[in-house]
Amino acid sequence: MNRRRVREHIFTLLFQKEFAQPDEEQERIDLYFEQHSHIKEEDKKYILHELQGISEHLExxxxxxxxxSKxxxxxxxxxxxxxxxxLAIYEMYYRDDIPKSVAIxxxxxxxxxxxxxxxxxxxNGVLGKISSSVEAVAYEE
Structure with missing residues (x-):
């Protein structure tokens, strides 16, 4: 599966998370993968890794x-x-292999x-400001 399609799955799961209770998260993710059984195991691992990374850096x-976002x-x-x-900010500041311009x-x-x-x-406007900001560099680790 190409990176764009994998990114759409990550986006979808992030969107769904906004409507679920925290204790339902794993059940929701499991159900998603049951409904999308065509997702290869390597892509599933990547998606889960990215979701974990976003959760860890959410604050x-x-x-x-x-x-x-004034x-x-x-x-x-x-x-x-x-x-x-x-998703975009995570890719911009916590993924060395994804250029900021690609994430945007x-x-x-x-x-x-x-x-x-x-x-x-x-x-585009908000991410462009974040990308060019000196302050945002503090989030690069």
């Missing part, structure tokens, strides 16, 4: 979103856009496919 990721509180933000932001472009493509007409521009 600083959300801080970046809050800091750079006028938009995370609580009021579209759950689709929030999932896209979380992929986020825009997800927004075009799954969000509102305004979302691609909004996501």
């Amino acid at each position: 600083p990721i959300d801080q970046l979103i809050s800091s750079y 006028g938009w509180k995370i609580e009021r933000m579209s759950k689709v856009d929030l999932a896209i932001f979380r 472009n992929e986020a825009i493509e997800l927004a075009k496919k799954y969000s509102s007409d305004e979302a691609p521009g909004f996501i």
